[in-house]
Amino acid sequence: MRYQIWGMILAAALPLVAQPPRGGRGGPPPTPQAMAPIDLTGYWVSVVDEDWRYRMVVPPAGDYMGVPMNAASKKVADAWDPAKDEASGDLCKAFGAPSILRQPEHLHMTWQDDRTLKLETDTGTQTRLFHFGDWKASAGPATLQGDSTAEWEITRGGRGGPAPDPNAPPQGKGSLKVTTTHFKAGYLRKNGVPYSDKAQLTEYYDMIREHNGDLMLVVTIVTTDPEYLREPFIITSHFKKQAAGDGWKPTPCSVRW
Amino acid sequence: MTRNPIILSVALLASLSFPALAEIDLSGSWQSKNHEDALERGAGPNPGDFTGIPFNDSGRAFALMNSQSQLSMPERICAFYSQWHLMVGTFGMKMWNESDPITGKTVAWVIGAWEDRAVMRIWMDGRPHPGKNAPHSQEGFTTGVWDGDVLTATTTHMLTGYLRRNGVMTSDQATMITHFIRHGDLLTVASETVDPVYLTEPYYITRTFVNTTNLMASGGPPCIPGDEGVPVGSVPHYLPGKNPLVDEMTQLYGIPREAAMGGAETADPAFRDKIKDKFKTPPKCQKNCGGPPAGN
Numbered sequence: 001m002r003y004q005i006w007g008m009i010l011a012a013a014l015p016l017v018a019q020p021p022r023g024g025r026g027g028p029p030p031t032p033q034a035m036a037p038i039d040l041t042g043y044w045v046s047v048v049d050e051d052w053r054y055r056m057v058v059p060p061a062g063d064y065m066g067v068p069m070n071a072a073s074k075k076v077a078d079a080w081d082p083a084k085d086e087a088s089g090d091l092c093k094a095f096g097a098p099s100i101l102r103q104p105e106h107l108h109m110t111w112q113d114d115r116t117l118k119l120e121t122d123t124g125t126q127t128r129l130f131h132f133g134d135w136k137a138s139a140g141p142a143t144l145q146g147d148s149t150a151e152w153e154i155t156r157g158g159r160g161g162p163a164p165d166p167n168a169p170p171q172g173k174g175s176l177k178v179t180t181t182h183f184k185a186g187y188l189r190k191n192g193v194p195y196s197d198k199a200q201l202t203e204y205y206d207m208i209r210e211h212n213g214d215l216m217l218v219v220t221i222v223t224t225d226p227e228y229l230r231e232p233f234i235i236t237s238h239f240k241k242q243a244a245g246d247g248w249k250p251t252p253c254s255v256r257w
Numbered sequence: 258m259t260r261n262p263i264i265l266s267v268a269l270l271a272s273l274s275f276p277a278l279a280e281i282d283l284s285g286s287w288q289s290k291n292h293e294d295a296l297e298r299g300a301g302p303n304p305g306d307f308t309g310i311p312f313n314d315s316g317r318a319f320a321l322m323n324s325q326s327q328l329s330m331p332e333r334i335c336a337f338y339s340q341w342h343l344m345v346g347t348f349g350m351k352m353w354n355e356s357d358p359i360t361g362k363t364v365a366w367v368i369g370a371w372e373d374r375a376v377m378r379i380w381m382d383g384r385p386h387p388g389k390n391a392p393h394s395q396e397g398f399t400t401g402v403w404d405g406d407v408l409t410a411t412t413t414h415m416l417t418g419y420l421r422r423n424g425v426m427t428s429d430q431a432t433m434i435t436h437f438i439r440h441g442d443l444l445t446v447a448s449e450t451v452d453p454v455y456l457t458e459p460y461y462i463t464r465t466f467v468n469t470t471n472l473m474a475s476g477g478p479p480c481i482p483g484d485e486g487v488p489v490g491s492v493p494h495y496l497p498g499k500n501p502l503v504d505e506m507t508q509l510y511g512i513p514r515e516a517a518m519g520g521a522e523t524a525d526p527a528f529r530d531k532i533k534d535k536f537k538t539p540p541k542c543q544k545n546c547g548g549p550p551a552g553n
Contacts, residue, residue, distance in 0.1 A: 047461055049309030049524045051293045053510050056308070056529055060510065060539040065547030066295030074548050104526035123526065153440070155279045155405040171436055172279065172405020204440045206407075210449055210459060211434055218438070218463050220445045230549065235293045236445055236463035247527055257533065 031114035032132035037154045037174025038207045040117065044107040044217050044239035045247060051235075055102050058082075058190045058256060067193050073228035080192025082255040092253035095124035096144045096186035098201050098223040101237045106248050107217075117150060117176075125250045130178050137182060142197055146183025153177050153204075170207035170215070178203045188223065188233065190255075199225035215241035279406040283366060283437055286473035287444050287466035289349040296545050298347045302423045303509065303545075304502035307519030310425050316455030317518060321500045323424025326493035329485035337395045337480070339418025340433055342374040344448050344462040351473040357382075366401060366408065369475035376476070379410045386413050393429050408437040420450060420460060425519075428454035442468040458521050509544070511537045 048055050051066075061080055069077070085093060095103065105123035112118040117130040130150035137147035154174040180201040188195050204220040217239040224232045291298045297306075307320060327333055343350065351369040355378075356362060368377040375394070379401035386398055397415035401408055412433040420427050431452035438445040444466040449459040487493060495501070506517035513535040522528050 046526050047524050048526065049311075049461060050463070052308035052523075053306075053506075053512060056516070056523075056526075057510070057512060057532075057536050058538045060542045062546050062548075063542035065545060066292045067547065068292065069547075069549045071549050104529055106526065169404050169409075171409065171438070172403065172407035174405075175438075175440065177440075204438075204443070204445070206438050206445065206447075208407075208436050208447055210461075211411075211432075211451070212459060214459065216447070216461065218436075218445060218447045220438075220440065220443060220465050222443070233292055234290045234443070234465050234467065236447075236465050238447065238461055238463045247525075249527075256538070257529075 032117075032150070032152065033111050033114040035152055035154070037152055038170045038176070038205075040109045040176060040205060040207070040217070041111065042109060043242040043245045043248065044109070045242055046104050046106070047216075047238055047240055048104050050237075051102070054189050054191075056104050061191055063191060064189075064193055067188060068230045068233055069193065070228060070230050073194055076194045076228070077192045085255045091255055092124060092126075092144055093186040094190045094255070095121075095126055095253050096195075097128065097146045097148070097180045097183045098195050098199060098221070098233075099186065099188050100124065100126050100128070100145070101203075101219055101221060102189075102235070106242070106245070107239060108245065108248065122248050122250045124253045128180075130176070142182050142184045144184055144186070146180045146201070148178050148180040150176060150178045169209040171209065176205035178205070194228050195223060195225050196227035198227050199223055199229075217241065280363075280403050280408075281406045281439055283408060283439060283444070284353045285351075286469050286471060287350050287352060288469040288471070288473075289347060289464070289466055291347055293464075294345070295547065297421065298345055300545065302421055303505050304423050305500070305505045305517055306423060307421070307425060308506070308512070308516055309524040310421060310519035311458045311460055311521035311524065312420075312425065312455050312519055313457050316425065316452075317520070318497065319426055319455065320424040321503065322494050322497065323426070324493035324495060325423070326487060329487045330492065331482050331484065331487070331489070334482050334485065335480035336416075337375050338373050338422075339395065339415045339427060339431075340374065340377050340397055340399070340412050341415075341418060341420060341427065341448075341450055343368065343377065343435075344446065344464055345419070345421060346371070346374060348372075348374075349466060349469070349473055351475045353475070366410075369473070370477050371474075372477035372480075374477075377410075377412070379408070386411075397433075404436075406439070410435045410437070420452075420455075426455060427452050430454055431456075444468065509539070511539045 053059055100121055103123040105121045108120040110118050115132045119128040128145045130148045132150050152174055155172055185197045186195055187193055202222045206218045208216045208218060219237045221235050222232050348371040353367055354363045355365045355367060357364050364382050366379040370376040375396040377399055379399045381401050393414045393416050395416050397412045399410050399412040401410040417429050418427055427450060431450055433450050435448040447463045449461045451459050504514060506512040507514055513532045516523055516532050
């Protein structure tokens with residue numbers, strides 16, 4: 001009998017443990033903004049110390065080092081012609097969702113509403129919207145930044161434990177996962193390495209506080225593309241938090257710079 | 258031994274409701290995906306490519322004196338890279354935990370050695386770092402703490418080593434701080450090196466590894482010193498102002514020398530304004546161009 005009683009207690013407790021860490025009792029569920037385990041809002045600046053020659057300048061035609069391209073991809077990339085893109089008005093092909101966070105840039109992140117996180121870039125003057133909850137994309141043509149759904153990955157251990165230390169570092173509290181589809185074909189790199197409109201993008205946004213107080217945003221970027229990639233293209237971009245919008249300088253897309 | 262089901266149940270309930278820590282399992286074989294900095298992590302960076310390195314004048318001068326032939330010196334041929342090679346080398350990593358045989362608690366997380374990098378043993382038992390005058394080694398000394406489900410490791414007491422494999426060096430006073438962030442089968446490793454001797458500010462690198470069921474070795478083959486033709490007593494180097502490779506990046510990629518020579522400002526997006534009128538995209542990639550393997 002004792003086994004049955006304790007078994008019932010355990011069974012009753014398990015659903016509580018599995019719930020998100022900050023649920024209200026009796027009231028409406030907390031909004032994604034209220035549930036945020038990390039505060040991504042504010043201004044961030046790229047720290048371009050990786051892939052420098054592919055990001056800070058336009059690499060020469062045919063320089064594909066590192067991208068898991070297939071033969072079809074190479075064929076498209078070998079035909080890259082910036083003049084043709086300019087003539088057709090396609091100036092933003094290297095500023096789409098899979099490549100925008102590789103640009104040397106500033107980010108400005110804000111909550112558009114309590115279920116939508118907005119990411120703006122000064123380079124290329126792009127805007128991405130990360131939709132939480134059961135948001136459904138409206139039908140229509142694909143766009144440069146596509147349709148993004150977002151969810152918090154909240155570190156277990158928050159419920160019932162000691163009150164969170166406001167001075168604790170942000171790392172390990174949780175992450176933002178963003179999944180993006182339905183975007184227009186574009187370039188993974190400025191020199192015409194393509195992704196197709198069948199590509200999908202998964203990103204993880206993590207925050208880290210370094211020993212000197214710098215707050216860093218680390219974005220793990222995974223692009224899959226059945227048409228042009230042999231395997232997922234996996235890169236990681238990092239940004240440093242800014243106290244204000246110093247250096248924020250919106251510039252248009254460019255195919256030659 | 259008789260087990261009390263009530264005590265067991267209470268203990269289980271407590272562990273479910275009040276998890277003190279969110280430690281996660283990092284063990285396994287992690288494949289390196291060299292999709293970024295592929296040349297730097299593979300064959301090696303171009304000579305004179307110091308773009309994005311936040312070094313000071315001393316660090317730059319030291320880098321320009323470097324000759325890769327130093328690695329052929331009998332004294333240095335087995336001088337393994339520093340722990341930073343985890344971030345700039347081409348290899349994956351085998352990771353496991355070592356437990357106390359009595360308590361079962363993890364005493365250390367270990368990243369196995371590879372051919373040219375020493376093992377990294379991340380002590381988790383709270384032991385302090387040695388004093389500043391304690392001997393340094395290729396392995397260094399590393400301690401770790403869990404921040405939620407992120408493991409943060411701090412490495413000190415390393416010998417001088419490469420920050421980039423073309424002569425950009427760290428001093429033996431450098432500290433390396435590394436965060437291990439797991440997202441399912443992805444392990445993102447974010448690391449910074451702080452060096453009061455050669456750097457003006459921290460140097461950040463982020464990489465992502467992919468879990469694989471292919472078993473990785475936990476150590477590398479032994480290094481056997483050999484004669485590669487460097488005369489005994491000679492240290493290959495370039496005298497100040499005499500490095501013949503200083504303009505390699507300009508010749509290959511059209512990148513102005515002021516960018517190639519690095520410094521913290523070269524990692525700032527605003528730096529592009531300074532070189533915009535000096536940069537000209539070369540018409541065609543000349544070497545190390547990548548692309549799909551034959552048949553793909």
